[in-house]
Amino acid sequence: MSESLNGKIAVITGAASGIGLATTEMLLRNGATVVMVDFNEAALKELTAKLGEKAIPQVTNLIDPESCAAMVPEILQKVDHIDILYCNAGTYIGGDLTETDAASIDRMLNLNVNAVMKNVHAVVPHMIERGTGDIVVTCSIAGHFPTFWEPVYASSKWAITCFVQTMRRQMIPHGVRVAQVSPGPVVSALLADWPEENLRKAKESGSLIDPSEVADALEFMLTRKRTVTIRDMLVLPTNFDRV
Template sequence: MSMELQGKVAVVTGAASGIGLASAEAMLAAGARVVLVDRDAAALAAVCGRYGAAAIPLVIDLLDATACASLIPQALEAAGQIDILHANAGIYVGGDLVDADTSMIDRMLNLNVNVVMKNVHDVLPHMIGRKTGDIIVTSSLAAHFPTPWEPVYASSKWAIHCFVQTVRRQVFKHGIRVGSISPGPVSSALIADWPPQKLQEAKASNSLLEPGEVAETMMFMLTRRRGMTIRDVVMMPTNFDL
């Protein structure tokens, strides 16, 4: 087993399931200690129980502003350093805009955009001080195409795509790499709210990625030599075409 992340500490948000869980497990397998952040205490306890002391649970509701602000200080207290931040937590709102619940629009934009910006903002002083760090944001194929069945979700990912591009240009001089990974539809709870017809079509045509495939791609990004940045990866099932 390769131990390419031996001695590293990673923080993964939305780590109790889906892409976040696959990401955390991949980094644990590569020798990192991982702070797994999620609001689901039971799911975190179950995951961390399988991995022992290298997996550090941190129960936080990122939509609570005070709790969100405590993420980085708590992670540093628990692990001593942060080498990698995988800003992965997100939710989905699909369907026609006219049918959307506006409170859910607020909730999704807060988690998919504001929380990501705040988490990156909060970790940067630590990484700048150490003159090294990796930040990866889970974006979406929807950030690169005006997806007609999910205008609200796609807009959140377009916003975060711009955020990644601009922040990277600000901080590369400090030895910090910032990139995004933009998968097409992934077999996870996130797409449970897809329009039923679209979900049925994707399943029938084998047009879904697995979380582990996204994690493998993320590991490729993290393990390049420090002088190389994989700034954006767009990945999609071969059978899925917009």
């Protein structure tokens, strides 16, 4: 038995492209209102004009501490409550550790880990007060095994797996579900930073999935009855393990 998303209010970070945009479109089709969070103001303006009045723009720079801290309070001035928080924004570093630099490592950990923790920290009191809510985070298959060609990225996703699964347990008494979705390689801007040889092999073998496949997984997770939590869903290209 599934529950309706009609009338729900969702917040999605990294909503202007890729998985975030595909999930926005899925939720709108299901009758939800979506607050689209992104730092790209021009893209948000164009997208919300096209998607209609149930798509609400929220310009936030998640790696700026003040902008990140202001996100939830600003959103609650635009909508009366938040049913769903989908922490999807992230970035990628591939290759050997010696090939990157300290500033890039800081930026990745700030966006992939710190911003997620801060966003969840900000919304949890609101959801606890209401006695309901859903928090979902985009993890990765890289958060489940040591991907040697992307140690910084994989480590950020291992951290997120731990955070999500500990918070899931903390929130059970409050009626708030916490979960993650762990895609394999998705056709998105992040692939531009993949090692060239890995990307070539993935393309040639059909080992990539579209963002809409991840959005479909989110639809299944969010429509389960409240007594059911899909704690993690791995969404892989069929040929992934042959890359």
